[in-house]
Amino acid sequence: DSGVTQTPKHLITATGQRVTLRCSPRSGDLSVYWYQQSLDQGLQFLIQYYNGEERAKGNILERFSAQQFPDLHSELNLSSLELGDSALYFCASSVSGGTYTEAFFGQGTRLTVV
Amino acid sequence: AQTVTQSQPEMSVQEAETVTLSCTYDTSESDYYLFWYKQPPSRQMILVIRQEAYKQQNATENRFSVNFQKAAKSFSLKISDSQLGDAAMYFCAYRSGLNNNDMRFGAGTRLTVKP
Numbered sequence: 001d002s003g004v005t006q007t008p009k010h011l012i013t014a015t016g017q018r019v020t021l022r023c024s025p026r027s028g029d030l031s032v033y034w035y036q037q038s039l040d041q042g043l044q045f046l047i048q049y050y051n052g053e054e055r056a057k058g059n060i061l062e063r064f065s066a067q068q069f070p071d072l073h074s075e076l077n078l079s080s081l082e083l084g085d086s087a088l089y090f091c092a093s094s095v096s097g098g099t100y101t102e103a104f105f106g107q108g109t110r111l112t113v114v
Numbered sequence: 115a116q117t118v119t120q121s122q123p124e125m126s127v128q129e130a131e132t133v134t135l136s137c138t139y140d141t142s143e144s145d146y147y148l149f150w151y152k153q154p155p156s157r158q159m160i161l162v163i164r165q166e167a168y169k170q171q172n173a174t175e176n177r178f179s180v181n182f183q184k185a186a187k188s189f190s191l192k193i194s195d196s197q198l199g200d201a202a203m204y205f206c207a208y209r210s211g212l213n214n215n216d217m218r219f220g221a222g223t224r225l226t227v228k229p
Contacts, residue, residue, distance in 0.1 A: 033217055056216045088157060094209070105151075108158075
């Protein structure tokens, strides 16, 4: 168990709908990263938050948005969903400094758009 | 932004043999960290090994070791005595040591282990 919790594990929704993916980072981790992984593809970096502030942005579509709340959990909002948005969405967290330098990953949310 | 390149989409190794997965990265930073993650069919991302850029000594974790060439910006993963359970996607990752802690991944290498 990595300590990073993502909900829901699976989500099936129709095109045009909006969904929210939730991530609870490891206790004490200030950074949260969101990645998208389409079938048999690599990890596409979407966005990163650090202690509530946006720190880095990748290839995130305008239909997608995210935020990190004061309790450090994060949400990724996907709207006007298209078939091509079907993917595994990972959240990862890390702490700045300290013993651990790597990012710890959640189990992912598998989104299916029908 | 930093880029990570894995030039081998697929690799194959015979059980008990050794295989090396390649990774190169591009950065202007001097403080950073490098990682190899393993993604088995369960899709869980599992850390295999980490390397701090300021350390000259190559990291080793049991059968896994890296060849870190800082000047060449190369970070390869060597798997010795390959086992069937090593079959997975392997991702190379770069994390900035600056405050933004930006973290990027390569496209991945799919490793097949033949019995």
